[in-house]
Amino acid sequence: MKRTMLYGPRDVRFEEHPDPTIVEPTDAIIRMVATCVCGSDLWPYRGVDVADQPIPMGHEYCGIVEEVGRDVKNVRPGQFVVGSFFASDNTCPICQDGYQSRCVDARPIGVEGAQAPYLRVPLADGTLVATREVPSDDLIPSLLATSDVLGTGWFAADAANIKPGKTVAVVGDGAVGLLGVLSAKHMGAERIIMMSRHEDRQRLALAFGATDIVTERGDEGVARIKDMTDGLGAHSVIEAVGTQESMMQAIRSTRPGGHVGYVGVSHDVALPGLELFFSGVHLHGGPAPVRRYLPNLINLVLGGKINPGLVFDQTLPLEQVAEGYQAMDERRAIKTLLRP
Numbered sequence: 001m002k003r004t005m006l007y008g009p010r011d012v013r014f015e016e017h018p019d020p021t022i023v024e025p026t027d028a029i030i031r032m033v034a035t036c037v038c039g040s041d042l043w044p045y046r047g048v049d050v051a052d053q054p055i056p057m058g059h060e061y062c063g064i065v066e067e068v069g070r071d072v073k074n075v076r077p078g079q080f081v082v083g084s085f086f087a088s089d090n091t092c093p094i095c096q097d098g099y100q101s102r103c104v105d106a107r108p109i110g111v112e113g114a115q116a117p118y119l120r121v122p123l124a125d126g127t128l129v130a131t132r133e134v135p136s137d138d139l140i141p142s143l144l145a146t147s148d149v150l151g152t153g154w155f156a157a158d159a160a161n162i163k164p165g166k167t168v169a170v171v172g173d174g175a176v177g178l179l180g181v182l183s184a185k186h187m188g189a190e191r192i193i194m195m196s197r198h199e200d201r202q203r204l205a206l207a208f209g210a211t212d213i214v215t216e217r218g219d220e221g222v223a224r225i226k227d228m229t230d231g232l233g234a235h236s237v238i239e240a241v242g243t244q245e246s247m248m249q250a251i252r253s254t255r256p257g258g259h260v261g262y263v264g265v266s267h268d269v270a271l272p273g274l275e276l277f278f279s280g281v282h283l284h285g286g287p288a289p290v291r292r293y294l295p296n297l298i299n300l301v302l303g304g305k306i307n308p309g310l311v312f313d314q315t316l317p318l319e320q321v322a323e324g325y326q327a328m329d330e331r332r333a334i335k336t337l338l339r340p
Ligand SMILES: [Zn+2]
Pocket: 088, 089, 090, 091, 092, 093, 094, 095, 096, 100, 102, 103, 104, 105
């Protein structure tokens, strides 16, 4: 088969690689139905995270089980499955507390490389969730979204303690922030303020349930949120970027006693302790434990309750993966879906 490798900044290649095989008896091999490019893939793509050797790319996936190791009991060949970007045993104390992305035996799917026609999934029993039937093709984008981008937006909303009737602000108008809006809406937020200055993303945010758009950022953005909330700040803020500016914008937009759910992969963020101390806000976040939410999210998609697949505004054949990266890097696409 061919798979996606990143050789250096803006150098994505789709190149020959041996088909994956069962290595451990708990593995499954899946045939990819759809995969995609993640906003977090853009960090190494842009050279912010520098690798000293070519690295496989991709960690979002759904597909058909081809083969399972002898210890796998929960999934079988022929089933359609979705999994998280971290493989997890789903049995250890951390998993049982609902933090599967920090499982004591967590394995990043990224090192296997999901932007490929076949993928080895370690710890298949704890990682993969199968649907009862192979879903119809029109549901594939939304099911793929549950694997990371929706699962992450959902966790951000959950970590931000979004409750019915509350006011939410979202920092970051990438696919995760946009699905944070969808999640907030589903959780009953009354007012959802999307901070975005891009028209295509504003439109999608409104379609997902945003009630207000704020185009200012930084201190001006914070001032706008305060203006809109009687000077108090939002109850819940989703941070979906991962920079110093976005993190401080999120914290300062939150009222005392409120919650920040942060899921942007943190890059050189340093929090000022004294400001944090007097802010009185709750901070919770990190790599989303998508596996905790997957069964529910898959059911919501299959039941037609949510349509997160709308974040994919570009679909390409997998072999054109390099164009997908370029389109997202240049903000010509919000998120690119890839089909083998
Ligand atoms: Zn575990």
